[in-house]
Amino acid sequence: VTIAHVSELAGMSRGIVNFYFTSKEKMLQEVLGHMVGTVVTQLEKAREAEEVLLAAMHPSVMNRKFLSVLMAFYGEAAASKATASQLKALDQALLESFSHALGRAKAALAAQLVAGSWLRLHLQAVTREEAVAQAKDWLADLLQHEPAKENAKLRLVAKSEPEPEAAIGDLFSLAANH
Numbered sequence: 001v002t003i004a005h006v007s008e009l010a011g012m013s014r015g016i017v018n019f020y021f022t023s024k025e026k027m028l029q030e031v032l033g034h035m036v037g038t039v040v041t042q043l044e045k046a047r048e049a050e051e052v053l054l055a056a057m058h059p060s061v062m063n064r065k066f067l068s069v070l071m072a073f074y075g076e077a078a079a080s081k082a083t084a085s086q087l088k089a090l091d092q093a094l095l096e097s098f099s100h101a102l103g104r105a106k107a108a109l110a111a112q113l114v115a116g117s118w119l120r121l122h123l124q125a126v127t128r129e130e131a132v133a134q135a136k137d138w139l140a141d142l143l144q145h146e147p148a149k150e151n152a153k154l155r156l157v158a159k160s161e162p163e164p165e166a167a168i169g170d171l172f173s174l175a176a177n178h
Contacts, residue, residue, distance in 0.1 A: 029083070043056065052098050064122065091115075
């Protein structure tokens with residue numbers, strides 16, 4: 001992507017685009033900022049878990065054109081701290097929106113579900129409608145899951161396995177004796 005190409009597509013002079021953005025990097029950061037804002041605006045309207053899910057999968061967000069650009073930014077995140085920071089803010093907004101309705105642990109799962117749905121649509125593995133239906137089914141299952149049973153299972157597993165700190169201490173002792 002070049003400033004010349006963008007100005008041609010926008011039907012503007014290169015000078016106008018350079019005046020407003022001063023560099024290609026600043027222009028791209030503005031584009032990403034607008035995209036993140038689009039998602040956050042949808043999320044701010046939601047209170048319940050299904051509303052958050054539907055907001056994150058709103059047609060203004062969950063369409064191939066939007067997601068193609070978003071996925072390109074995820075590809076650039078390793079090379080750009082500014083891009084990585086904006087994408088982290090997007091991930092955090094999604095997590096926080098789900099946290100209000102689901103609690104932190106389930107919110108992380110729900111946020112991963114949305115990200116996976118975005119990727120699947122981007123890769124053309126599903127339609128938006130299929131992704132929304134699948135995500136709603138999964139969320140319904142998550143909401144019906146009983147945390148008390150989950151916690152009991154975790155306690156049983158924890159009792160049968162050594163504490164991580166103890167295992168690390170055993171490793172250090174073993175290494176010191178050799």
